[in-house]
Amino acid sequence: MSAYASLTVHFGRIAAMSNAIGILQWDSDTMMPKGAASSRAESLALLRVLQHEMAAHPQLGEWLEAADGDAGVGDWERANLREIRRVWTAQTALPADLVEASSKAISACEMAWRQARADSNFLALLPFLAEVLRLQREAGAAKGEKLGLSPYDALLNDYEPGGRSEKIDALFDDLAAFLPGFTEQALAVQSRHPTPAPLEGPFAIEAQRGLGQRMMAALGYDFDRGRLDVSTHPFCGGADNDVRITTRYDEADFSKALMGVIHETGHALYEQGRPAAFMSQPVGQARGMVLHESQSLLMEMQACRSPEFLGFAAPLMREAFNASGPDWEAGALWRRYTRIERGFIRVDADEVTYPAHVILRYRLEKALIADTMPLSELPAAWNAGMRDLLGTVPPNDRLGCLQDIHWPSGGWGYFPTYTLGAIAAAQLFDAACQAEPDTLPGIARGDFAPLVGWLRTHVHAQGARLDTDELLTRATGRPLDAAVFKAHLARRYLAD
């Protein structure tokens, strides 16, 4: 067997292990009875250790060296070798004692965070978070040394391969200058319309589930290779050829579950559309979190808050909930789904104010990793940033710097991908509408095939073959760039 073939067999086994872990993780979040938690934690820990051992196996280094000279290795194969090398480097970059110390510090910090958030007590979190931060800095430095990157860029690289803070700084500085004035303007336009009262429920869960499944089917989700279930925190997970999404239902408000299902379906379409021939290989995986988030936001924000979509969805909503009246007309629903508000909580934010939440976190975590700001100053810096970027200051740390689990759980370098994803979503949707003129008319009929067909070709089926900017350039004519996103916001929120 050639060295390249040996590598693909080995990575096929790693994929089989990832698939097992993915389903067990899904089960933990959806089906598992509470008494099984500690047994399950042991099973997952064992499989993760075995997976790490497989991906960090010394033999891989030899195979990689030999495979570079393998004859007959084509375009995709070369890209696969590059991605294999990336995975192997990431898995071997950290000394085992750092991985273990980090895992323990994160477990302790997550526990402390739950209590600290409930009590709105940042000082109680501080020592735990300081330890996580210290180890993240160390991990970033260790990875950075191998890759020739700054510690922050090395952490970012885990979520967004090829992502660089220098580019993000430029994008975010531009947006940070644009958004406060824009938000002001958009709120002024919005104030000319009355604030709608909540739609009158209750909305039966079965009807909500049925409507969600109807939308998933319209978007092109393949139910033979996935499921829809319920979990406390919605996610898209599972395995190759088994992409499972979850939501949670609120009988008083069906929109959260509906828009959540559409968002997760966007993620799932990416996973279901990965290249079949490389499904279990590193080059067949999704490119990174920027494009992943672009696919969910493209569906949720670009496609499914459009007047066209609401023209299609309004009668289905009325039918599902046996509702009628002016509030249930497409136009009124569209106004409802494009309301904006200056809030404290990122996960509740609309697409206009969301970037401010992200830019704030990005700037803070970059300073903390670079050690140019003491962690003890986080609450004050948070509130100052909220004032500058959003014009509103949270009354306490529970609604401020304690709201997200990312930092306590070691997710440093993740936050920027949300807004980079929103920017990419605007760019890709615009390009799809131009390349496939039936995109929006299709959505108005409930036919997503023109849109999804274009995404399949230009995004999903590309796997990890290209880097994000190269993929975007081929698909949209330019690398990641906020111009289309800003134009989209202006069109949607400044028109009356």
Place this chain on the structure above:
Amino acid sequence: MSAYASLTVHFGRIAAMSNAIGILQWDSDTMMPKGAASSRAESLALLRVLQHEMAAHPQLGEWLEAADGDAGVGDWERANLREIRRVWTAQTALPADLVEASSKAISACEMAWRQARADSNFLALLPFLAEVLRLQREAGAAKGEKLGLSPYDALLNDYEPGGRSEKIDALFDDLAAFLPGFTEQALAVQSRHPTPAPLEGPFAIEAQRGLGQRMMAALGYDFDRGRLDVSTHPFCGGADNDVRITTRYDEADFSKALMGVIHETGHALYEQGRPAAFMSQPVGQARGMVLHESQSLLMEMQACRSPEFLGFAAPLMREAFNASGPDWEAGALWRRYTRIERGFIRVDADEVTYPAHVILRYRLEKALIADTMPLSELPAAWNAGMRDLLGTVPPNDRLGCLQDIHWPSGGWGYFPTYTLGAIAAAQLFDAACQAEPDTLPGIARGDFAPLVGWLRTHVHAQGARLDTDELLTRATGRPLDAAVFKAHLARRYLAD
């Protein structure tokens, strides 16, 4: 760390792997979308190979030798060492190429069997089954050589450690002499009562599920450590502290799901009652398939086809299905649940005729493994055995020797445990009634605590510490013995 401690840590990891496999297998049978089948098969195959490597690890031999001399190893620990040695011996007895050949032959044979059964075509199955049989003989010989057992007993030993065909021959010869005449008598008694017409449905699935869950709760099933779901073939599976059972619902007949749920709950109570301190160790596992089947049959046949149980259950059934009338009185329901019939199909058989199905299969598989009967003669031998044991001959092989998947799927030596389990169930239930006089009055009130408390102590919490006969002797005063089973049948089926 002592050698014994090293072994317990190692077997803790093997248990964590078994738990992962158990949940993935459960998911395959209950939740998995059909498009995921081949990815899942790869994940399960990988985990099973890793599990085998862990259980057959050469280091175990050294630890086992050293642990024999470990100071401070008590009663349970010695039994654990014995069980660890048993697992290790079983895992190392077979050469890898035999395991692989067997696994391939079984896959091919199961496929051929599905078609052959549908077509009632034994000849189409013959070459595939011959190959499985040949490899089972080889496996039995290899294991038998290590253990000093005949090939058949070596196969049996995998399902029922310590089981020996010499003892089974005696028990089954006795039953085979007793049952034909008994069945005749019981049918004569039954003929004095009119055959009841089916209860009038449809019976809504939600109502059936609710009734099943009500019964599970009454029996003492712990819903914090398990679930009830739906699958084509009902089973009890899952993991430590996560014992999941399944059933299937028929809107025309609620009794199958109800009695199926009670049967699987019996299995689940055994699993949930295993000793907590040894949950992940070999000595903390269920003893074998005889006692496992005894626990399901004790609940389904002994406890829950009693007049006492139907006194408790009848009002709940009426309430669940909003039913009334004489057919729904406890006495009429009891007659319905104790009807017997000479049928062709084992899985549909009642407790009187079931042993005949099992004795037939046991005698045939023993002769086939010993090579004292050519496989080509199976259909004729089957039909002759049905005539002798049951007085009825199937009109074709679909209703005859092609009905079960056990032989095509390599389950040789399994069949006798069904009837040995029924015998043990009668013995244990009788002993429980004597030791805990509130057992039957409790059941009449829907309170299974007296029964289950006794089973917890005398069966479940014993794990695999004792062999089956020793456990039965301590619990009931004698080893496995059909006298109580025969007395139970006489009491239930010969009284008018």
